[in-house]
Amino acid sequence: MIQMKPAGLALHGVVKRFGPTEVIPPLDLVVVPGELCVLVGPSGCGKSTLLRMIAGLEEVTAGRIEIAGRDVTHAESAQRGVAMVFQSYALYPHLTVRQNMGFGLELAGRPKAEIREKVDAAAAILRMTDYMDRKPKALSGGQRQRVAIGRAIVRQPDLFLLDEPLSNLDAELRNEMRVEIARLHKELGVTMVYVTHDQVEAMTMADKIVVLNGGRIEQAGRPMDLYRDPQTAFVAGFIGSPRMNFLNGAALGEPSVHTWGIRPEHLAISPTEGDWPATVELVENLGSETLVHLQADGIGPVIVKLGRDATFETGGHVFLTPDPSAVRRFGADGKPLRR
Amino acid sequence: MGVATFLGRRAGGRKASFTDWLCYAYLAVAFLTIALPVVWLVLSSFKPESELTQYPPTILPNAPVLLEIEGQPRPLPAYTIEGREGVFGLRAQVGRIAVLIDPHPPHEQVRVEATTITRLAEPHLEVSNYTEPLTARLSAFDFPLFLYNSAFVTIVATILSVVMNSMAGYALSRYRFRSRMGFLLLVVFALMIPQTVILVPLFLVVNSLALYDTLWGAILPVAATPVGIFLMRQYMLTLPEDLFEAARIDGGSEWQLFWRIAVPLSMPAIAVLAILSVIWRWNDFLWPLIVLQRSENYTLQLGLNAFQGEFEVQWHYLLAMAVLSLLPVTLIFAFLQKSITGGIATTGMK
Numbered sequence: 240m241i242q243m244k245p246a247g248l249a250l251h252g253v254v255k256r257f258g259p260t261e262v263i264p265p266l267d268l269v270v271v272p273g274e275l276c277v278l279v280g281p282s283g284c285g286k287s288t289l290l291r292m293i294a295g296l297e298e299v300t301a302g303r304i305e306i307a308g309r310d311v312t313h314a315e316s317a318q319r320g321v322a323m324v325f326q327s328y329a330l331y332p333h334l335t336v337r338q339n340m341g342f343g344l345e346l347a348g349r350p351k352a353e354i355r356e357k358v359d360a361a362a363a364i365l366r367m368t369d370y371m372d373r374k375p376k377a378l379s380g381g382q383r384q385r386v387a388i389g390r391a392i393v394r395q396p397d398l399f400l401l402d403e404p405l406s407n408l409d410a411e412l413r414n415e416m417r418v419e420i421a422r423l424h425k426e427l428g429v430t431m432v433y434v435t436h437d438q439v440e441a442m443t444m445a446d447k448i449v450v451l452n453g454g455r456i457e458q459a460g461r462p463m464d465l466y467r468d469p470q471t472a473f474v475a476g477f478i479g480s481p482r483m484n485f486l487n488g489a490a491l492g493e494p495s496v497h498t499w500g501i502r503p504e505h506l507a508i509s510p511t512e513g514d515w516p517a518t519v520e521l522v523e524n525l526g527s528e529t530l531v532h533l534q535a536d537g538i539g540p541v542i543v544k545l546g547r548d549a550t551f552e553t554g555g556h557v558f559l560t561p562d563p564s565a566v567r568r569f570g571a572d573g574k575p576l577r578r
Numbered sequence: 579m580g581v582a583t584f585l586g587r588r589a590g591g592r593k594a595s596f597t598d599w600l601c602y603a604y605l606a607v608a609f610l611t612i613a614l615p616v617v618w619l620v621l622s623s624f625k626p627e628s629e630l631t632q633y634p635p636t637i638l639p640n641a642p643v644l645l646e647i648e649g650q651p652r653p654l655p656a657y658t659i660e661g662r663e664g665v666f667g668l669r670a671q672v673g674r675i676a677v678l679i680d681p682h683p684p685h686e687q688v689r690v691e692a693t694t695i696t697r698l699a700e701p702h703l704e705v706s707n708y709t710e711p712l713t714a715r716l717s718a719f720d721f722p723l724f725l726y727n728s729a730f731v732t733i734v735a736t737i738l739s740v741v742m743n744s745m746a747g748y749a750l751s752r753y754r755f756r757s758r759m760g761f762l763l764l765v766v767f768a769l770m771i772p773q774t775v776i777l778v779p780l781f782l783v784v785n786s787l788a789l790y791d792t793l794w795g796a797i798l799p800v801a802a803t804p805v806g807i808f809l810m811r812q813y814m815l816t817l818p819e820d821l822f823e824a825a826r827i828d829g830g831s832e833w834q835l836f837w838r839i840a841v842p843l844s845m846p847a848i849a850v851l852a853i854l855s856v857i858w859r860w861n862d863f864l865w866p867l868i869v870l871q872r873s874e875n876y877t878l879q880l881g882l883n884a885f886q887g888e889f890e891v892q893w894h895y896l897l898a899m900a901v902l903s904l905l906p907v908t909l910i911f912a913f914l915q916k917s918i919t920g921g922i923a924t925t926g927m928k
């Protein structure tokens with residue numbers, strides 16, 4: 240049977256430089272055992288580099304990495320007890336699904352019966368039993384993804400690393416696999432570090448989200464904490480879809496506020512009365528919700544999200560009212576202003 | 579695809595265009611220049627010795643018609659004479675005068691100008707060109723032994739070549755070490771130096787290693803080739819790095835990464851290398867000629883040389899054995915043609 244003993248992960252002052260360019264400035268991070276930690280951030284912010292350092296595929300320029308309390312900064316990948324799922328899946332094209340999944344155990348010289356048993360168990364968990372003798376090129380994207388995950392499961396790692404595992408799948412499959420991975424995490428009770436640039440994945444899956452920007456941690460915390468209480472304007476803009484409306488404080492009569500933020504769902508819309516007069520520019524009807532793009536007079540473009548089906552005439556005049564308790568104000572340094 | 583449609587293939591369009599015709603013409607010329615000597619070789623290998631020196635040369639294998647004539651010690655070749663009925667046996671030809679004998683009594687002798695007589699010949703395959711060298715153990719030509727030597731050199735050199743070149747190619751494509759570029763440049767430079775230039779130093783090295791006049795002396799110096807290293811490196815560069823990283827995380831050692839991932843995925847390039855190596859080693863003449871001295875170490879190509887004696891060349895045996903020595907490589911090409919061209923296409927080698 241497949242059983243894991245989840246391990247904690249700790250990074251202490253980890254730095255990565257490629258020649259003169261510092262991709263990761265000193266960074267500290269703790270992932271507690273059994274947690275699903277999502278590293279999220281825009282493309283090129285150093286997520287993969289960080290993950291690869293944890294996996295031992297990239298040298299650490301400075302700092303210390305601990306897995307399960309053991310210093311592994313200079314340990315070989317294979318000695319770290321980690322398994323990694325690559326964005327490209329990295330399935331061995333010349334091996335069948337079964338051989339792909341059992342490869343790690345086979346290299347470790349485990350008995351055939353044990354390999355077979357574990358591979359079968361992983362295949363059952365992933366519902367891949369019917370495809371075990373196919374080569375990767377005869378599989379669909381979602382099936383390849385499962386094999387890549389299966390290969391990681393079979394090795395019973397203490398720590399799972401996933402680098403944008405869903406980015407090559409179409410939207411529907413992505414949703415399905417998202418649920419699947421979250422389910423696996425619960426069933427196996429394993430520690431996962433999951434990298435993505437998609438904040439929806441981060442919000443729906445994570446126990447803890449770590450928002451990275453330019454190699455630095457902007458904020459780390461539970462998804463709803465980040466949503467409700469963003470510590471920087473970057474996090475406020477990155478978490479939540481559609482993104483928070485950022486307005487100019489001066490235009491709203493608050494000159495000390497650099498960025499005045501309100502989420503689209505925290506604006507009320509009314510045809511007759513409200514704080515800001517606005518013109519409807521575009522209405523996106525998604526069925527269960529409606530996105531209204533407006534131009535607020537003297538303020539700028541604003542998006543409003545309504546949790547219902549609604550009809551507005553393009554070019555029509557309406558009034559907007561922000562929920563005062565939901566307003567987030569940020570200074571020029573991107574830090575929140577308290578008042 | 580039938581032969582006709584295969585031969586009639588066009589670049590596109592319903593009618594063959596100018597470029598199609600140009601293409602056909604080029605291919606036809608290329609085919610003829612390559613195929614004609616081989617066809618000529620095969621046809622000639624079935625001709626009796628006397629036919630090979632016949633002037634003007636005959637195309638198909640013929641044998642002269644011989645006439646048993648009473649009173650003559652041996653059969654005489656049959657000729658017709660311009661302006662006369664019947665067939666005559668040629669007894670002698672001295673300068674421009676030919677002396678012929680009528681096979682019918684009273685065996686009249688005829689003297690005519692040599693230009694007025696025409697030889698009679700009939701189709702004939704001289705199979706003994708093949709069977710005699712193979713069975714009769716002619717003094718200097720021990721076919722089974724030479725075949726064994728050739729096969730040994732070819733197979734061992736090819737195995738070594740594949741192993742060494744793919745390992746070198748792997749290191750040059752996967753490992754980042756100082757002077758990696760330097761090594762590669764060295765290999766590329768070595769590509770540009772013809773073998774004849776390094777023949778003497780190579781010989782000195784082989785001699786000082788006590789490999790002179792051994793089969794290993796013919797094998798080892800040619801096992802690692804610049805072409806092979808370059809080919810394997812270029813191919814292995816195209817393998818995705820992710821696979822090796824995944825295998826590393828899976829706990830693979832360096833050797834396992836090479837053996838379990840790089841080698842199976844480089845099979846197209848390895849096939850090309852193996853086939854090229856077989857062809858090179860099988861046809862190799864110059865280096866074995868220099869390094870192998872005793873005839874029991876001769877390869878087939880050197881053995882063929884034995885038919886070229888000091889005073890005469892036994893062309894009929896030489897040609898027949900040359901045809902035999904072509905067979906293995908031809909068969910390899912015929913059966914592995916697809917994987918060779920496929921492999922060359924994917925390795926980007928021409």
Ligand SMILES: Nc1ncnc2c1ncn2[C@@H]1O[C@H](COP(=O)(O)OP(=O)(O)O)[C@@H](O)[C@H]1O
Pocket residue numbers: 257262280281282283284285286287288289
């Ligand atoms: N091997 C490398 N050499 C130099 N720069 C690199 C290398 N790998 C990544 N980088 C740089 O590091 C930054 C972070 O890359 P990466 O970790 O791949 O970002 P992400 O995965 O978040 O999109 C990028 O600016 C990238 O150009």
Ligand SMILES: [Mg+2]
Pocket residue numbers: 286287288403
């Ligand atoms: Mg990345």
